[in-house]
Amino acid sequence: MDRRQFLELATAGAASSLLVLPAYGQSKSSRIVIVSESNSNTLDVHTPGANRASYGLCMMTYDRLIQFGTKILPNGVPSYDYDKLEPQLAESWEIAPDNSAVVFKLKQDLKFHDGAPITARDVKWSFDRFVSVGGFPQRQMEQVSLTDVNQFEVVDERTFKIKLLKRDKLTLPSLAIVVPGVYNSELCKSHATTADPWALEFTKINSAGSGAYKVESFKPDEQIILTRFADWKGGTLPKQERALYRSVPAAGTRRALVERADADVASDLPPRDVADIAAAKKIKIESAPQANTLRYLALSTITKPFDDVRVRQAIAYAIPYEKVIESAVYGRAKPMFGASTDAPRDASWPQPFPYSHDPDKAKALLADAGLAGGFETKLYFDAGAATVDEPAALIIQDALGKLGVKLTIEKIPDFFARRSQKNWPMAIDVFGAWFDGADFYFRWLWHGQNTVFNVASYKNPEMDKLLNAARQAREGAEYESIAKQFIKLAMTEVPYIPLYQPVLDVAVQQDVNGYVYMFHRQVDARTLAKA
Structure with a gap:
């Protein structure tokens, strides 16, 4: 028996002993x-x-007031549909003619798990909670113009009103994501304290939903x-x-x-x-490209020599993208390289960048930047993602070594905690946005607000101006024009080099x-x- 056979038998034995399911008297x-x-x-x-x-x-x-519908992806896999909003707790909703508010009418006889009735007061308390509790929930909803408890109003037991602060096409879809769930307010308030007014300690280990x-x-x-x-x-x-x-x-x-x-x-x-x-x-393997998600190589724009756009472009030309995809994910990804030089031609996102493996171009750009002899730097990646990121890092290390760039690889066990320090010259990272559309994605990585995900520390007033304008437009020809401009800027400045769009695979x-x-x-x- 060789080592591989032994490991396979050991794994099978562990599996048979691990999953001991309790008997429920049901089939x-x-x-x-x-x-x-x-x-x-x-x-x-x-x-x-x-x-x-x-x-x-x-x-x-x-539950939420509304939920996403479904659609069929080109490969036949059903998917959520960002553009299709359907009732959940709400039976209907109406947007004011002047876009100043949206009013929801709740379904009749709604109940929480403990049997308590669901009313507009529960919705109001829950919305007040996510704009007040701080951290991820509050930051997430700020991105879609829901920021103030005064925006939320109980009209009657079954009617709830949201005052819209500005024209923002993401406000309504945001009500279908995970953050704006409706909580049993009376149950939560009965477990609130002065130190914990939103009963977070209670809801961490007790559900208060419907x-x-x-x-x-x-x-x-x-x-x-x-x-x-x-x-x-x-x-x-x-x-x-x-x-x-x-x-x-x-x-x-x-x-x-x-x-x-x-x-x-x-x-x-x-x-x-x-x-x-x-x-x-x-x-069955159910596969779907991870919506609005990229795995990328981030280059710190505040660390030499990556503060020079020529060096960043050189790295983009040096990467053998096909080898990365084949080695890291066995080809199970959507390529994000090889676009024509006149890209982008539309506002779709993610879309391939106009870089392919071209060592000669990479050498010329490094020489132009005064680095013909190469340089030394480090590449960091998440130890928890070593299965896919380590093979990619080794291929990048080999490719850059041929250009005289000596790359040391560092595997980080506490990657997420250390990400906010933003002191890595190069890092392989991944980010996925919950909303379709380039501008929402870009605000997390390319905007000067410098979120924790902007590990490249990229700041450019021109980019900020375009993204702020896109937040107001977000549709039609005006949005298309603005989006193409900020995508083009990202392709030129290239603080983030897309490696591929990941695919989510589930065995069923x-x-x-x-x-x-x-x-x-x-x-x-x-x-x-x-x-």
Whole structure:
């Protein structure tokens, strides 16, 4: 027995012993088992430090006034539809003729999980909360012009009004993302304190929602068990009575569990495993390009020699993009290189940049910058993403070495905590925006407001002016013209070099249907159904 065979047997053995499901007296077909690298670390996305898994969980356990509809992607995979807004708690809404306000009428007989009625007062309290609580929720909604408790008004028990501060086409869609969930205000207030007026400590480990699923058991490092809420009126009742989300850190174990049919769905699988499973054709691989998302190489514009645009362009020409995609993700990504020199031709985003692997151009640009002999620098990446980022880093290191650039690679275990320090000359990072459209994405990376994601520390008054103008236009010919200008500026200044647009791959058993790609990139049990 060789080492590989031993590891495969050990992994299979671990899988068979790991997933011990409690007996509920129901058939296996009544529950859905989903395994991922990690579970939600909180029951409330408003709490500090809420991880990405919590976004998916809270979409199922809390309701919003409205929700996104669905569409079919070109490859046949269902996806959320940013352009289609549908009722959830609201049965209807109306925008004032002068665009000064939008008024929502709630459905009748809405209930929270504890049976308490949902009223416009709960909506008002919940909206007051996300603009006051600080951190991610408040920053997120500030980006869509929801900033002040005085914007929110209870008209009557079933009528809620939002005063619109400015013309912003993202305000309404923002009500369908995870942040503006509606909380049981009386329940939360009964657990509030002077030090914790929004009851964050309570909602971190207790759900106060009305969503399609109730939380039956919450053990973040092990398993989260959800039970269907029979009185849910936010949409079509889920087919599965229970959804079990199991935390399985080892990728090999996740693969073994789904291959042995001990799990119905597996996410966060390495690209090599996905390629193998897809080739075997025994399990479905649901794939979708991650909407408005890029994995990129950031170059610090405040660190020499990357403060020189010629050096940044040289690096962009030096990267062998095809090798990066093949080595890092086994070709399972959308290329973002090779556009014509007259790009951009439209305002779509993400779109390829006008760079391809051209060492001669890279050498010429370095020579023009006075660096014909090369230089020394460091490249950082997230240790948690080593499966894809380390192969990419090694290929970039090799390519730059041929130009005389000596690159030292640093793997960072606390990448997210250290990102805000912005002291890395080069870094591989990833960012995905919840809203379609270039201007919203650009505000997080290219705007002079210098968010934590702007690891290149890029600032340009011209870029800021264009992005501020786009925020007001955001549609039609005027927006198209502005967007093409700021995309062109990004391609020229290139503080961020797109490596590829990632693809989200999820392994699903053949007898499970209804998977829908969601903007938060987590598996949503509400639509899943076992044959």
